[in-house]
Amino acid sequence: MTTKLLNRSTGKWKLPQPLDVKEDGEWIPLPRIARTIPFGYEVDEDDDKVLLPIETELDALAEAKKHLKTYSYREVSNWLSTRTGRYISHVGLMKRVRNERKRKNKANVLRRWAAYVEEALTKAEELEKERLDSRTDTSCGGATEEPRQA
Numbered sequence: 001m002t003t004k005l006l007n008r009s010t011g012k013w014k015l016p017q018p019l020d021v022k023e024d025g026e027w028i029p030l031p032r033i034a035r036t037i038p039f040g041y042e043v044d045e046d047d048d049k050v051l052l053p054i055e056t057e058l059d060a061l062a063e064a065k066k067h068l069k070t071y072s073y074r075e076v077s078n079w080l081s082t083r084t085g086r087y088i089s090h091v092g093l094m095k096r097v098r099n100e101r102k103r104k105n106k107a108n109v110l111r112r113w114a115a116y117v118e119e120a121l122t123k124a125e126e127l128e129k130e131r132l133d134s135r136t137d138t139s140c141g142g143a144t145e146e147p148r149q150a
Helices: 002-007 055-067 073-084 090-140
Strands: 041-043 050-053
Touching (some): 073 090
16 A cells, blocks of 8 residues: 555645746746736737736835835835836735735745655655565575485
């Protein structure tokens, strides 16, 4: 039974995708999955299922998150709207920050679970190998008799 467990695939771990993705210092386009266009993105004119990043808005949003440690959501949303020229309410900003935090925490938990599974599988394989090795040693062991001569 343990062999079946060891040979079973752990499947694929689906990690939540972050809302904002920056690769090599550059914001990348995202697929559109909802009707609402998130702050910092605009719909691609050629393909309405793709959201193109607006770098100035996303950079300002990243800076606004730092300001939340000192100022209220209402003050930061007003600053962000003034700075970018695109309106975002304090509730919208709060939801955006909360969802990003939730996604980040979920990704960390799933990564931790994946590490636990890998560690458990490695340990189970070691124990299974020890068990099988001990069986082969005892079954072959013992005194061997030489054939009797008549």
